[in-house]
Each structure stands twice: as C-alpha cells, then as structure tokens.
Amino acid sequence: MIDVDEYRNMILSANHLPNADGRYTFYYDETNNVRKLHLTADGMNIRRPESFVLGGIVHRGSPSTIDLAPLRASLHLQPNVKEIKLKHLGQGDFLQLLTSAKVETFLKWVTEQGFLVHYQVTDLLYWSIVDIVDSILAEAREPQLYMAHMLLKDGLYSVLRDDVDGTAEFLGRYDYPDVGRERRPAFVAELLELVESREDMLEHFAFYMLKGLLQMARKLTSLPYLEDETPNVLIEGFGEFFRNRLCLFKYSRHILDDEKVIEAYLEARPFTEKGAPLRHFRFANSQTEPGIQISDPLAGLLGKLFSHINRTPLDDLEVELEALSAQQRRSLALLARLVDASTDECPGFAQHIIADEDRRRASLLLEGDILRYGV
Known part of the structure; x- marks a missing residue:
C-alpha cells in the first residue's frame, strides 16, 4: 500500500507548488514508453531512447463533457478516423510538425476550450x-x-x-x-x-x-x-511516474489511457489516505474518452519537442528559432502560451527529469520573445 500523504509531503516539502490542493480533472496519454530500458551485448535495447512524456490536458473541477465534433470538422478528419492522433496533425520531427496548419488549429482549439496542459518529461539516459x-x-x-x-x-x-x-x-x-x-x-x-x-x-x-x-x-x-x-x-518500468502524479494531485480526478502494465502496477500498490482506501483515478478507452484523445497529440508534440531539445545544442536552437517561418512561429507561440498559462496555474503541472542544460534549451523555445509573438 502507498500512503498518499507520506509520499506527497516529500514532494511538497522540496517544492513550492501552489494550487497542488486544487480540484482538477487530468487526462493522460504517453509517448516514447519503451516499457523497459536495459543494456545488451550491442549497447541498449533502444539504441537512442527518446524523451518519455506522460501528460495531456487538465481542467478545473469535475470531469465534464468534451465535444470533439467541431475540432474534427476543423481538422477535416474523415469519418473512418476513430480517434485523433498526432499523425493526423502532421508528420516528421518537431520543427516539421510546426509547419502544419493543423497543429496550429489544434492548439488554438485546446486554448479556446480553456484547457491547460500537464506533463512529466523524463530523459531516460539522464534518469539512468x-x-x-x-x-x-x-x-x-x-x-x-x-x-x-x-x-x-x-x-x-x-x-x-x-x-x-x-x-x-x-x-x-x-x-x-x-x-x-x-x-x-x-x-x-x-x-x-x-x-x-x-x-x-x-x-x-x-x-x-x-x-x-x-x-x-x-x-x-x-x-x-x-x-x-x-x-x-536501467529502467524497469514507468509505474512510479504515474504514482507521482496521482499522489501529488490527490484532490483531483485522473483519467488514464488503458495500459495493462500500469493498471497492474497500481492495483498491486493501492493508495490509502489516513488509513482509508483512495481511488481517485480510472482507466478508459481512448476511443470513447475525448479527453484522452486530446492528450495524445499533446503528449506526442511535447515528446517531439523535448527529444529535439535533447539533441540540439543551444547555439543551434538559437539559429533555428531565428529561421522559423510565420506558420512555425504561430504554432510554437501557441504551445508556449499554453505551457506558460498551465505553470502559472500550478508549477507542478510541468515536471522535468532532464539535465539543467536541456531546461535552458526548453526555456529558449517556450519563453521570452516567442511568447510575445502575435497569433
């Protein structure tokens, strides 16, 4: 069993996280989950592990109805597309994705709906x-x-x-x-x-x-x-990252994408609060849970962002930033504002297990001049 307060207090004692006691609804998806990372005779089972991101949208209050019909129409999705994925917005690496008008459309819709974003990004080699x-x-x-x-x-x-x-x-x-x-x-x-x-x-x-x-x-x-x-x-699994979020935001509701390995992990470690069982999360099928569908492209886009940051030196990022097209700048500004508004609400909405150098690189792309870019 996991005493939520005992685990949560360790996090809060080391970090100033206003609004961590707020009542929110979190929706989750993940990207670059390699299940396990281990050393082999040839190196690692994943030769170049990408940044693992657990995240999605979050809104204040209890779960509410999310109507995806207007978004699907604006993205011109065919009826046979059962759920929205990052691939429906664009292809390629982070910079290539920013060239897609559909990424801008998606980020505008998320912002206009009043959603915030939450995520935990982990550099797997750094963590190892x-x-x-x-x-x-x-x-x-x-x-x-x-x-x-x-x-x-x-x-x-x-x-x-x-x-x-x-x-x-x-x-x-x-x-x-x-x-x-x-x-x-x-x-x-x-x-x-x-x-x-x-x-x-x-x-x-x-x-x-x-x-x-x-x-x-x-x-x-x-x-x-x-x-x-x-x-x-090097990494046995990713269950502890889910545990972290669920303990920190114990007053909120959490809706997670169906994931049997994580479900088994949490079932084997039930949460308690003051000795009583605490069940403030559930698993859902993404095809029937719009909040999870929205979380898929967001987690995927953030995964692309942090993977790009990880392999691009700061000087090169500065050059890339100067060379962005108007379309790329609009999309990046929307993402930056969304992250900025989210961390203003609660800094704990964004957690980073990455090198400080990569945090500086992320700040270059998500703060400063790009936030002032008109959209």
Whole structure:
C-alpha cells in the first residue's frame, strides 16, 4: 500500500507548488514508453531512447463533457478516423510538425476550450545515470556538495551523452547498475579517465567539481545505489511516474489511457489516505474518452519537442528559432502560451527529469520573445 500523504509531503516539502490542493480533472496519454530500458551485448535495447512524456490536458473541477465534433470538422478528419492522433496533425520531427496548419488549429482549439496542459518529461539516459552522482554524495556525506548536485549530474550527463553507444558499452562491462564492491574501483577510475579526456566539453568550474567528486569516490568503500541491483536494467518500468502524479494531485480526478502494465502496477500498490482506501483515478478507452484523445497529440508534440531539445545544442536552437517561418512561429507561440498559462496555474503541472542544460534549451523555445509573438 502507498500512503498518499507520506509520499506527497516529500514532494511538497522540496517544492513550492501552489494550487497542488486544487480540484482538477487530468487526462493522460504517453509517448516514447519503451516499457523497459536495459543494456545488451550491442549497447541498449533502444539504441537512442527518446524523451518519455506522460501528460495531456487538465481542467478545473469535475470531469465534464468534451465535444470533439467541431475540432474534427476543423481538422477535416474523415469519418473512418476513430480517434485523433498526432499523425493526423502532421508528420516528421518537431520543427516539421510546426509547419502544419493543423497543429496550429489544434492548439488554438485546446486554448479556446480553456484547457491547460500537464506533463512529466523524463530523459531516460539522464534518469539512468544520475545514481552515480547520488551514490557518491550519499556515501561521502559532504553537505556542501549536495548544493551542487544538479551541476554534477549535468556535467556527468554532458560527458556521457556525447557518445551514447560508448556509454552503453562502458556501463555494460560493469553490469550497471550492479557495479558491486569489487569492480567499484575500476568503474570509478575508468569514469574519471573518461571525464578527463572530455574536459573541453564542460565549463572550467563544472569540470573540476565533477573531477573532484570522482577523485573522492576512489576513496569510498561503497557506492550504495550501485550495489545489489538488477544487472543491466536501467529502467524497469514507468509505474512510479504515474504514482507521482496521482499522489501529488490527490484532490483531483485522473483519467488514464488503458495500459495493462500500469493498471497492474497500481492495483498491486493501492493508495490509502489516513488509513482509508483512495481511488481517485480510472482507466478508459481512448476511443470513447475525448479527453484522452486530446492528450495524445499533446503528449506526442511535447515528446517531439523535448527529444529535439535533447539533441540540439543551444547555439543551434538559437539559429533555428531565428529561421522559423510565420506558420512555425504561430504554432510554437501557441504551445508556449499554453505551457506558460498551465505553470502559472500550478508549477507542478510541468515536471522535468532532464539535465539543467536541456531546461535552458526548453526555456529558449517556450519563453521570452516567442511568447510575445502575435497569433
């Protein structure tokens, strides 16, 4: 059983999230759910995992009727199209999608209906490797280093994402995350050597902080999160991301797309509130649940956005932003305003498990001048 308040209070104690006690209705879909991410003899089972996004629309109050007929008509969908998908709005990567007038039509409709957007984005590789930093910090017990934990994680990730295949091969040789005590010295030594060989990828301060952390790790006798783990399994499943949202917004109603694996995960871990059962969510078929249908293109579009951000340096994004067509700018401005209005309502509507560098890249596209673009 999961005590909702116990889990929720841990989140609230570390974050200022006004309106988290509000009563909303959340609709969910997801994109880039790889089920499991693990190391193989050839690298990873998913060679280039995209950003996982769990999200969709949210509105104030109890569930209400959503009429999709006007939207379907404006998108010129054929009667045999049973549900709205991202592919019906456009094709290609994020920038290509922004060229589609149907993306603009869709985002305008979502905005005019008064819907907000919620999402949790997770960079799967980042999520897989941050335990290295957390293990060292937990064992070293140096309070001043905790203040720099995001800088350290960002630096390590910047080094390791430069060569995903090489990173997978390196981790696989140590059965990561089950490195164990015997192989720990060799693992740390090789990682330190790798960081030193890519010094030019990091700012001076970030490099020396990360180098110092790994030098400190050589003297430790244990790395707690890298021992007695399942070998070669980076991500076992995505159930905890659903748990996070359901616990944080316990006063709301949650309508989730049919997903047997997640349903089994939640059934095995029933929620309780003050000792009493709490069932504030249900699963539904997307063909009969309009809110989930709207959530599909939104989650998909956000997945494309964060995947593009992940592989495009900040300088290149600035060049791309300058070169956007009028159509692309209108669609991007609509998305940016939707995210902005949503996080104004509650910052917890948008949660990021990504590197700080990628947050800066996201800010470039979703804040600033683009918000002022006329639509």
